[in-house]
Amino acid sequence: MTSKTANWEFSEELFEEYKKKSQIAEVWRRLKKSKTAMLGLFVLTTIILLALFADLIRNYQSMAIEQNIMNRLQSPNSTHWFGTDAQGRDLFARVIHGARISLLLGFSCTAISVFVGLILGSVAGYFGGKIDGVIMRILDSIMSIPAILLSLAIVAVLGQSIPNLIIAMTVAYVPGFARIVRASVLTVIGNEYIEAAKASGLGTFRIISKYVLPNAFGPIIVEITMSVASVIKAVAGLSFIGLGIIPPTPEWGAMLSESREFMRYNPYLVLYPGLAIVLTSLSLNLLGDGLRDALDPRLKD
Amino acid sequence: MSEAFFTIQDLWVRYVTDHETVYAVNGLSLSLKRGQTLGLVGETGAGKTTTALSIMRLLPPRVSRVDQGNILFNGVSLMDLSEEEMRRVRGEKIAMIYQDPMTSLNPVMTVGDQVQEVLELHKKQSRRALYKRVDELFAMVGIPPDRKKEYPHQFSGGMKQRIVIAMALACEPELLIADEPTTALDVTIQAQVLQMIAKLKDELDTSMLLITHDLGVVAQTCDMVAIMYAGKIIESGTVHDIFHNKDHHPYTEGLFGSIPKLTVESRRLSPIEGLMPDPTNLPDGCAFAGRCPACMPICMAQEPDYCQRASHAIKCHLFTGENRGEAV
Ligand SMILES: Nc1ncnc2c1ncn2[C@@H]1O[C@H](COP(=O)(O)OP(=O)(O)OP(=O)(O)O)[C@@H](O)[C@H]1O
Numbered sequence: 198m199t200s201k202t203a204n205w206e207f208s209e210e211l212f213e214e215y216k217k218k219s220q221i222a223e224v225w226r227r228l229k230k231s232k233t234a235m236l237g238l239f240v241l242t243t244i245i246l247l248a249l250f251a252d253l254i255r256n257y258q259s260m261a262i263e264q265n266i267m268n269r270l271q272s273p274n275s276t277h278w279f280g281t282d283a284q285g286r287d288l289f290a291r292v293i294h295g296a297r298i299s300l301l302l303g304f305s306c307t308a309i310s311v312f313v314g315l316i317l318g319s320v321a322g323y324f325g326g327k328i329d330g331v332i333m334r335i336l337d338s339i340m341s342i343p344a345i346l347l348s349l350a351i352v353a354v355l356g357q358s359i360p361n362l363i364i365a366m367t368v369a370y371v372p373g374f375a376r377i378v379r380a381s382v383l384t385v386i387g388n389e390y391i392e393a394a395k396a397s398g399l400g401t402f403r404i405i406s407k408y409v410l411p412n413a414f415g416p417i418i419v420e421i422t423m424s425v426a427s428v429i430k431a432v433a434g435l436s437f438i439g440l441g442i443i444p445p446t447p448e449w450g451a452m453l454s455e456s457r458e459f460m461r462y463n464p465y466l467v468l469y470p471g472l473a474i475v476l477t478s479l480s481l482n483l484l485g486d487g488l489r490d491a492l493d494p495r496l497k498d
Numbered sequence: 499m500s501e502a503f504f505t506i507q508d509l510w511v512r513y514v515t516d517h518e519t520v521y522a523v524n525g526l527s528l529s530l531k532r533g534q535t536l537g538l539v540g541e542t543g544a545g546k547t548t549t550a551l552s553i554m555r556l557l558p559p560r561v562s563r564v565d566q567g568n569i570l571f572n573g574v575s576l577m578d579l580s581e582e583e584m585r586r587v588r589g590e591k592i593a594m595i596y597q598d599p600m601t602s603l604n605p606v607m608t609v610g611d612q613v614q615e616v617l618e619l620h621k622k623q624s625r626r627a628l629y630k631r632v633d634e635l636f637a638m639v640g641i642p643p644d645r646k647k648e649y650p651h652q653f654s655g656g657m658k659q660r661i662v663i664a665m666a667l668a669c670e671p672e673l674l675i676a677d678e679p680t681t682a683l684d685v686t687i688q689a690q691v692l693q694m695i696a697k698l699k700d701e702l703d704t705s706m707l708l709i710t711h712d713l714g715v716v717a718q719t720c721d722m723v724a725i726m727y728a729g730k731i732i733e734s735g736t737v738h739d740i741f742h743n744k745d746h747h748p749y750t751e752g753l754f755g756s757i758p759k760l761t762v763e764s765r766r767l768s769p770i771e772g773l774m775p776d777p778t779n780l781p782d783g784c785a786f787a788g789r790c791p792a793c794m795p796i797c798m799a800q801e802p803d804y805c806q807r808a809s810h811a812i813k814c815h816l817f818t819g820e821n822r823g824e825a826v
């Protein structure tokens with residue numbers, strides 16, 4: 198064919214070059230090209246940094262926890278950037294400290310449910326038959342219970358604490374993920390490259406992790422980015438009925454439900470925690486979209 | 499060289515679904531000698547892919563049933579291997595090329611990684627040797643190795659099929675099963691790819707089971723031919739037997755009749771009348787009887803045996819029993 202193939206020499210330089218190449222660097226290079234994904238990453242990083250360094254910015258005990266009735270319901274001003282709540286606590290302090298718990302809950306619940314959902318969904322979709330039947334029927338029966346009732350029951354049984362809250366939310370979120378993963382897996386496994394991979398002697402685990410899931414990732418990523426915000430909102434629901442975060446601990450969802458009585462005349466009380474949830478969710482969405490495109494080589498450049 | 503290292507003995511495969519039972523392979527036997535290419539020819543639905551998948555033990559698990567038969571590879575029955583052992587056979591000892599190169603590569607992995615993966619799986623070697631081997635394989639199939647970091651969609655169909663060939667030959671398998679490897683390619687590329695397969699298999703001393711419905715391809719590349727109809731081999735022999743002997747199964751005659759001949763002047767093609775019998779409800783006698791221009795009463799009632807003449811075997815009543823000699 199071409200002269201390039203006829204006298205191809207394998208050289209030391211080539212070896213060095215091949216050694217360097219990495220999949221992650223490649224995905225990052227492509228991700229960087231998307232302005233919206235970079236914006237999402239920037240906003241998300243800012244929120245995470247604010248949460249991490251919240252103690253340096255506003256004192257937790259004196260600003261976010263202790264009541265100060267003298268200062269109650271102040272509109273945003275130069276000392277209280279986001280105003281103060283009905284107990285006179287600085288809303289900015291509560292938002293950045295609340296980010297810790299909200300992000301912790303949002304990310305950990307999502308991460309655990311994605312992990313479990315990936316395993317259950319891909320096993321069900323890949324193997325089909327009886328395994329599929331058993332897994333999906335169990336998940337269906339979990340899904341048939343309203344998520345909030347289910348979490349409520351679990352928290353009521355296990356006791357009210359953050360780890361128990363995470364367990365409760367995860368149980369409620371796994372079935373949804375597993376369904377989406379299963380559906381995406383089913384669209385992929387009919388492809389000839391899956392057969393070809395089996396014919397090359399690849400094992401089931403490798404086929405699922407390198408051939409099936411990467412090709413099924415689009416819808417899964419979208420679901421992941423939506424779920425962080427949805428977990429935060431669900432925690433708000435639980436806090437509302439007194440089974441979520443125990444006051445006065447700041448948490449975005451809880452802050453929303455605490456301010457319901459005052460929001461008519463003091464709308465900033467819901468504006469800032471609400472904005473925090475929206476920004477987190479939006480930035481994750483932008484990042485997720487960019488990541489999905491960066492992971493798909495067909496959309497390259 | 500002369501001993502058959504690969505044989506299929508009396509293989510029966512059914513597909514059982516909720517609605518029906520498809521009898522896809524019905525007592526198929528064939529054998530292959532080292533270094534040879536066997537062309538498995540038959541029209542659509544004859545059970546060619548089913549045969550190939552039975553060899554690889556990759557039949558769809560829930561619907562397929564292997565009722566009978568044995569597949570011997572170097573004296574070992576593939577049917578008796580554990581799944582773990584079978585996985586080591588796949589890709590290393592027996593490799594398979596699928597029909598459609600457009601979809602037989604993973605779209606999210608670089609082509610280099612895909613070739614490399616097969617090697618890593620079966621042959622332990624140093625990084626350096628591994629990378630070098632991948633480059634060699636690309637060069638071997640005529641693709642510049644610096645393109646190995648590209649993704650499948652960046653290649654043409656013919657190039658993809660060559661990459662698939664590189665993958666299949668990566669571990670120098672003893673047997674290569676090619677299921678209509680060129681059907682999806684256009685005619686000029688077909689010839690190139692076939693030539694390449696034929697050349698490489700000779701270099702690597704690989705035997706090949708070439709599945710096709712193109713007699714022209716068989717004439718060019720095969721040593722042996724087996725003609726398949728409704729899940730059985732109805733005629734087999736060397737390429738010379740099939741292309742030059744006088745006597746043939748009427749179905750084979752029909753196959754030859756359905757391709758235009760340059761030497762004989764004929765106004766019309768004469769394709770075989772009718773369709774293959776319904777695989778869910780096969781007739782009692784010879785499966786071809788319903789379409790056969792030379793059909794006799796016995797054909798409807800009793801299945802014919804093979805009439806063996808040296809390397810040439812024909813499964814037809816015309817050549818067995820009292821009819822022997824009254825050939826068409
Ligand atoms: N998964 C399946 N479930 C049910 N029936 C099947 C299945 N796969 C194949 N069959 C049936 O088995 C018979 C043989 O099919 P097979 O794919 O082996 O034919 P083939 O000779 O490869 O045909 P082609 O030239 O079209 O590829 C056909 O009647 C087909 O409909």
Ligand SMILES: [Mg+2]
Nearest residue numbers: 546547548677
């Ligand atoms: Mg086929």
